Amino acid sequence: MHTDIIHTLKLLKKRWKNPGAMEIGNPYQNVVGVLLSARTRDEQVLKLMPRFFRAFPTVQKLAEATPKQIETKINTIGMYRQKAKNLKGLAERVVSVYDGTIPRTLEELITLPGVGRKTASVVLVASFNTPAIAVDTHVHRVTNRLGWVKTKTPEKTEQALLKIVPDPWKKTVNQVFVKHGRYVCIQKPRCWACPVKDLCAFQKKNLEAPKNAHAILEDIEQREAFLETLREDAV
Numbered sequence: 001m002h003t004d005i006i007h008t009l010k011l012l013k014k015r016w017k018n019p020g021a022m023e024i025g026n027p028y029q030n031v032v033g034v035l036l037s038a039r040t041r042d043e044q045v046l047k048l049m050p051r052f053f054r055a056f057p058t059v060q061k062l063a064e065a066t067p068k069q070i071e072t073k074i075n076t077i078g079m080y081r082q083k084a085k086n087l088k089g090l091a092e093r094v095v096s097v098y099d100g101t102i103p104r105t106l107e108e109l110i111t112l113p114g115v116g117r118k119t120a121s122v123v124l125v126a127s128f129n130t131p132a133i134a135v136d137t138h139v140h141r142v143t144n145r146l147g148w149v150k151t152k153t154p155e156k157t158e159q160a161l162l163k164i165v166p167d168p169w170k171k172t173v174n175q176v177f178v179k180h181g182r183y184v185c186i187q188k189p190r191c192w193a194c195p196v197k198d199l200c201a202f203q204k205k206n207l208e209a210p211k212n213a214h215a216i217l218e219d220i221e222q223r224e225a226f227l228e229t230l231r232e233d234a235v
């Protein structure tokens, strides 16, 4: 099983070369980005980041801001009032409890307002190079289809994946499956464009390429390139 997992991850890493959309900046910038991206398109978050970090360049500056001041910098995205409140609480806690430094363990990170296991795992991997697996709906769906896990919830998927994916490859799981789930292994999967179809256990593969396959693939490339440009300019 380990061999198949590593082989699959290698093939997907070749297909999806760019880092995760929120793998940005220092730990402070990283945790802010991941928190803002909950239920929001990455593009929208990446677009507002330069403005946000000009206003609040450090966690101390963010802690000093009022929720209203934070809201004005993020009001283009969903749930911005709640997110502003969480950011304020997060910054205050980091300053008062952690001496202004983003904590480096999952247990500590999840004590910050608005930070759940998924957010914490992304930060652990991206900022601290600590093995962790952030499971969202994409990671959950694709790993079930591949036959790696047989689980009903993302939480169960995370537990199962932590056991079967070797440490050096844990980082890659979220990186590649979020993109694969967004562009190829979608609800009606584009198995015809999938580099790991021979390693996949899904029973209802969709192997017939549509007439506009070329246009679909081109659109994916363009969207990925655009996202990468935004990511590079975010901080």
Ligand code: SF4
Binding pocket: 142, 145, 146, 184, 185, 186, 189, 190, 191, 194, 195, 196, 197, 198, 200, 201, 202, 205, 206
């Ligand atoms: S073969 Fe199809 S179902 Fe399996 S991972 Fe690829 S796109 Fe998803």
